Amino acid sequence: MHHPARTLVNVTARPIPEASVARLPVYLRALVDMAERGSEMVSSEALATAAGVNPPKVRKDLSYLGSYGVRGVGYDVQYLIHQISRELGLTQDWATCIVGIGNLGQALANYGGFAERGFRIAALLDSDDAKVGQVIAGIEIAAFDDVERIVKEHEISIAVLAVPAAVAQDVTDRLVAAGITSVLNFAPAVLSVPDGVSLRKVDLSIELQILSFYEQRKVAEESVRRGTARRRLESVDPTR
């Protein structure tokens, strides 16, 4: 197995499609599980099953990273873990801060998911004086007013936003001004950030509403099936 020498990060190469990037963490988690269970090699089929996708998609996605598999054999689990981690930038650790230490902010601070892969919570920020000084998950809450100093001091690049929707944009503007370049937004608000700043959102109520849409369809289809409309010939799926 010999692989071409590659630079640290292939910035110049053909970019990895966004949809593929979003699946890499899923593969990574599956691979880590497999490694823990002692697997040394894995096929695209096995990885696909573990990741909830289909084999061609796994192969295509992995092919964007390079030719890391062995034809006729599969992928080396450890080696793939290493390559995906590197591509995702997980070989370094990232300093993050959580902004807004209410219910959700506290739950996030206590959540183990951060440390899991090199995301260090360097600061908790809140603008409520009553909260400043309290210690959550071993970290003292700092005043949001000190954001510029704190971001610089800890070289924080990623902020997790758990503030009320009404102030989310203002807080974001201030974070960006302080040097934050990635924002993960939990507030139910549409944010705008300048070019060069990454933004992703997690929105409980949107997810519920999407589920509601399909839930309603099921109910409607059910009543159709029960008589209002013509019969629908359902082909039997032998795999179920």
Next chain:
Amino acid sequence: MHHPARTLVNVTARPIPEASVARLPVYLRALVDMAERGSEMVSSEALATAAGVNPPKVRKDLSYLGSYGVRGVGYDVQYLIHQISRELGLTQDWATCIVGIGNLGQALANYGGFAERGFRIAALLDSDDAKVGQVIAGIEIAAFDDVERIVKEHEISIAVLAVPAAVAQDVTDRLVAAGITSVLNFAPAVLSVPDGVSLRKVDLSIELQILSFYEQRKVAEESVRRGTARRRLESVDPTR
């Protein structure tokens, strides 16, 4: 303004693309904000700005629901709110349960986002006897073992999963067996559900890893710009 009479839900009509469905809640939130501020009409451009997308996308998405706008004028805010709500199934209320009342489960229970649009928390479930009986957000935690009875009694169709990854699949299987038809998964695990059951996931650590990917690209591009890049040919070590 007259609109064609339509059936309750257009199950038979051309289906709305998934990507469009996922944006409807965003439009809805923006429209509700506008209504609160007293707007009566809105153009696709204004709605696009508020929703963080572009005008043609708004028009295309809304066109799947019907011809609810007025050429040369725009869309009636209240009327659009009504139509989108109906299409999303938000005119009825949905009974939900939260499963796993740890840090995150508690935060979700206390979060206002549920009631916001007709998602009633009908039950909190946990398998830890020490938690059963405790009251969170005015709701008594019930034993997960009673899930079948509780789901039936409250006609719960949507479950929010906040259990440890290790048990997520087993818990899901049991929920589905109890009659749950939609699952919103917060556990960092790939779940599989039978056809006819909807599944969406919210995964903090995946989102952070995606941000990390783009963050790393920025750093790399920065160093390319400064001329420091293209060094370090990594000798590849399969065993790390």
Next chain:
DNA sequence: CCCTGTGAAGAAATTCACAGCT
């Protein structure tokens, strides 16, 4: 013979550009 890697085909989503109605 097995499983990866990948061009090519196909499907889905987005954007364009303009006809059509008010």
Next chain:
DNA sequence: AGCTGTGAATTTCTTCACAGGG
């Protein structure tokens, strides 16, 4: 004149199918 609604063009994503190397 202004803004929607939508076919057509374009881009992005997925799947296919098979060549290619172990």
